[in-house]
Amino acid sequence: AQSVTQLDSQVPVFEEAPVELRCNYSSSVSVYLFWYVQYPNQGLQLLLKYLSGSTLVESINGFEAEFNKSQTSFHLRKPSVHISDTAEYFCAVTRNNAGNMLTFGGGTRLMVKP
Amino acid sequence: EPEVTQTPSHQVTQMGQEVILRCVPISNHLYFYWYRQILGQKVEFLVSFYNNEISEKSEIFDDQFSVERPDGSNFTLKIRSTKLEDSAMYFCASSEQMLQQYFGPGTRLTVT
Numbered sequence: 001a002q003s004v005t006q007l008d009s010q011v012p013v014f015e016e017a018p019v020e021l022r023c024n025y026s027s028s029v030s031v032y033l034f035w036y037v038q039y040p041n042q043g044l045q046l047l048l049k050y051l052s053g054s055t056l057v058e059s060i061n062g063f064e065a066e067f068n069k070s071q072t073s074f075h076l077r078k079p080s081v082h083i084s085d086t087a088e089y090f091c092a093v094t095r096n097n098a099g100n101m102l103t104f105g106g107g108t109r110l111m112v113k114p
Numbered sequence: 115e116p117e118v119t120q121t122p123s124h125q126v127t128q129m130g131q132e133v134i135l136r137c138v139p140i141s142n143h144l145y146f147y148w149y150r151q152i153l154g155q156k157v158e159f160l161v162s163f164y165n166n167e168i169s170e171k172s173e174i175f176d177d178q179f180s181v182e183r184p185d186g187s188n189f190t191l192k193i194r195s196t197k198l199e200d201s202a203m204y205f206c207a208s209s210e211q212m213l214q215q216y217f218g219p220g221t222r223l224t225v226t
Contacts, residue, residue: 036217042219043218043220044157044207046215051213094213100145100162100170100215101159101162101170101172102159102215104157105156
């Protein structure tokens with residue numbers, strides 16, 4: 001079985017400041033890793049994913065995440081946030097040898113203040 | 115851009131009643147899923163469905179739950195006899211390949 005821990009339930013930050021949302025996972029098998037974002041009253045949207053290859057993955061809107069196998073982490077970062085980044089962010093994992101069930105972390109609410 | 119849709123957006127029902135939550139997955143997708151999120155808790159996997167049968171289910175998905183693809187477009191989740199603890203946001207998702215899942219906006223189920 002796998003589990004995901006998002007250490008911060010809320011992260012307040014000022015506009016244009018950098019941010020890091022932390023995600024750690026536990027699994028007895030190899031996994032694929034994802035970050036989903038949920039804007040108010042909307043569904044979950046895939047932000048970025050790590051499947052294999054380069055451990056640093058990027059999204060089209062400036063977010064990046066780095067897979068660290070030794071620390072079992074997949075932290076999400078952005079060097080300069082905008083008001084529009086205010087949302088709930090979910091880290092998720094799935095087994096990469098069978099099945100496709102997503103296991104989610106508890107979510108981190110990013111609140112960007114002007 | 116194609117998207118997953120869910121109806122209704124909010125469903126209120128009395129304990130013991132049956133509810134059916136509806137989802138229209140993206141049209142060329144083959145894999146379908148239901149997740150739920152109880153207020154203040156994690157998003158939890160319920161069930162996955164492929165080729166007209168359940169491919170995986172969690173411990174939550176007991177005999178009170180069932181899924182169906184009654185036609186070529188809809189994917190439904192039925193709860194036979196709702197309990198107070200079934201109150202949650204229910205998300206439908208679909209995928210073309212087994213990895214990238216596209217989620218709907220959710221149905222908020224309130225059991226009174």
